[in-house]
Structures are given as C-alpha cells and as structure tokens.
Amino acid sequence: MQLITCPYCGPREEAEFHYGGQAHVPHPADPGSLSDEEWAHHLFFRDNPRGPFAERWVHALGCRRWFNAVRDTVSYRFHHIYRLDQARPETP
Amino acid sequence: MTADLLARSGPLQSWTDRFAALPDTVQVVATPHVAMADLRVDPAGPAAADVAGFLGVDLPTAPSTYVETDSVRVIWLGPDEWLVTSPFRAPRALEAGLRDAVAGRGAVVDVSGQRTTLGLAGANARDVLSGGCAIDLHPAVFRRGAAAQTLLGLTGVVLVALDDTATSYEILVRSSFAPYLASWLLDAATEHTPT
Numbered sequence: 156m157q158l159i160t161c162p163y164c165g166p167r168e169e170a171e172f173h174y175g176g177q178a179h180v181p182h183p184a185d186p187g188s189l190s191d192e193e194w195a196h197h198l199f200f201r202d203n204p205r206g207p208f209a210e211r212w213v214h215a216l217g218c219r220r221w222f223n224a225v226r227d228t229v230s231y232r233f234h235h236i237y238r239l240d241q242a243r244p245e246t247p
Numbered sequence: 248m249t250a251d252l253l254a255r256s257g258p259l260q261s262w263t264d265r266f267a268a269l270p271d272t273v274q275v276v277a278t279p280h281v282a283m284a285d286l287r288v289d290p291a292g293p294a295a296a297d298v299a300g301f302l303g304v305d306l307p308t309a310p311s312t313y314v315e316t317d318s319v320r321v322i323w324l325g326p327d328e329w330l331v332t333s334p335f336r337a338p339r340a341l342e343a344g345l346r347d348a349v350a351g352r353g354a355v356v357d358v359s360g361q362r363t364t365l366g367l368a369g370a371n372a373r374d375v376l377s378g379g380c381a382i383d384l385h386p387a388v389f390r391r392g393a394a395a396q397t398l399l400g401l402t403g404v405v406l407v408a409l410d411d412t413a414t415s416y417e418i419l420v421r422s423s424f425a426p427y428l429a430s431w432l433l434d435a436a437t438e439h440t441p442t
C-alpha cells in the first residue's frame with residue numbers, strides 16, 4: 156500500500172487518508188453576483204491534468220487535519236506535501 | 248427512583264470471561280469509565296499556559312506523543328487539539344476545570360462516553376498489534392511517551408505505549424467499535440495461545 160506523509164504525523168498508510176479534490180480553488184468574493192453558469196463552474200468544474208496536480212487531502216483516521224499535496228496523476232508520486240498555511244511550491 | 252438502580256457498565260462488560268481466558272503473553276483488560284475531555288486551544292497562546300498550570304504539565308506539541316502526571320494523561324491529537332484522560336477525576340469535574348483554565352479562549356468538551364479503554368499487555372502484545380496496525384511499533388520508535396491515532400484492524404484507535412519494551416499498551420476505541428475490536432484481539436491472540 157502507498158504511504159502518504161502527513162505533515163504532522165509522518166508517513167502513514169493511504170487508507171488513513173481521504174481525497175479532497177483540487178486545491179487552491181478560491182471561493183467567489185461575491186457569490187450573489189454570479190450567474191448560474193458561473194456558480195456551476197465554481198462548484199463543479201475542476202482541472203484534470205495529466206501530471207502534477209495540487210490537491211487537498213485529509214488525514215481522516217489520524218490527526219484529522221487537512222493539507223495540500225502536489226501529486227502526479229500518472230505515477231501517483233507525491234512531489235510535495237505542505238500545510239494549508241504554506242505557499243504552493245513550484246511544480247515541475 | 249428507578250435511575251438509582253441502574254448499575255454502571257461498560258461496553259465490554261460481557262467480555263470479561265473471554266479476556267480472562269487469554270494466555271499470560273496476551274493480557275487484555277477493559278478499563279471503562281475513564282474521564283476524557285477534548286481540548287482545543289492555541290498551543291502558543293496564554294490559554295495553553297493556563298491549561299498547563301491546571302494540569303500540572305505542559306501540553307505536548309510533538310505529533311503522536313503524550314505526557315502524564317500522577318492524575319492525568321495529555322495525548323496529542325492535532326496541532327491545536329489534545330485528549331485529556333484521567334481515571335481519577337470525574338468527567339464533569341475534569342471538563343469544568345479545563346473550561347475554567349481555557350476561559351473562552353478555546354473549547355473543552357467532555358468526551359468520556361465517546362471511547363472506552365482496553366489494556367493490552369504481555370510478551371506477545373506487540374505481535375498481536377502488528378497483525379492489524381501498519382505503523383512502526385518497534386520500541387526504538389514507539390515507546391513510553393508515544394500515542395498514535397491510527398487503524399487497528401478495521402477501526403480507528405488511539406494507541407498508547409506504556410513502556411519501553413513493547414509489552415504494555417492502552418487502546419482507546421470508540422465505544423460502538425469496542426466489541427469489534429475485542430473480537431479482533433481475541434482472534435489475533437489465538438496464535439499465541441498454547442494448545
């Protein structure tokens with residue numbers, strides 16, 4: 156099983172984590188001013204790259220903290236794991 | 248008053264005989280009624296210092312560790328969250344004392360009913376855990392002072408190392424999962440039971 160390194164607890168089995176989708180999706184500053192189409196785009200449309208992807212993960216069965224990770228969607232390799240208060244690292 | 252006639256019981260009360268039949272190398276004991284409070288506070292703020300004054304020990308800031316005094320154990324659950332446990336204090340008194348110390352600068356919730364405590368001891372204790380727990384349990388890294396939230400079998404637990412020789416642990420498990428974990432432990436202990 157793949158190990159994922161929680162920024163707090165260290166390496167743990169993948170089964171302890173849940174996936175949270177694309178990271179760094181800003182909430183609209185004024186949701187009320189959006190059209191239905193723009194709101195639907197915010198809610199449902201996400202990038203789907205082949206390669207490095209910045210994602211949210213949560214250590215659900217450990218410390219229950221959310222964090223961000225840059226993971227390669229082809230190899231599943233985690234390139235970077237960083238806390239929510241840390242900036243997104245440069246990706247290759 | 249009917250309520251006065253209700254005897255206090257734990258979720259594993261009916262398992263006592265089965266635990267007692269285990270070999271000396273895998274001893275399991277249910278320890279219900281341990282007071283537990285969940286504490287959320289800024290570890291760098293003044294509230295943490297006041298809580299430390301109340302508990303008599305600083306809150307541990309290293310992940311997967313605990314500290315203890317004669318009367319309380321403080322388990323790291325997250326960067327701003329701890330589980331304070333005590334078999335000697337009443338749940339409401341523990342909650343009230345922590346709440347006074349926190350004084351609105353964090354949160355304290357009595358969670359005594361959330362988890363129950365299992366003691367696991369003996370020469371094969373670590374072998375039994377290793378069959379269902381993926382973290383490194385070697386006493387060089389998982390020893391007295393370590394407490395990990397992780398998976399044991401199919402349930403989440405807080406696993407507490409009580410000694411430096413991998414022969415004594417406490418397992419905190421959610422009360423509704425306790426019978427599952429008890430049956431899992433009995434099954435895992437079978438291979439260490441002399442026939």
Ligand SMILES: [Zn+2]
Binds near residue numbers: 161164220
């Ligand atoms: Zn964690």
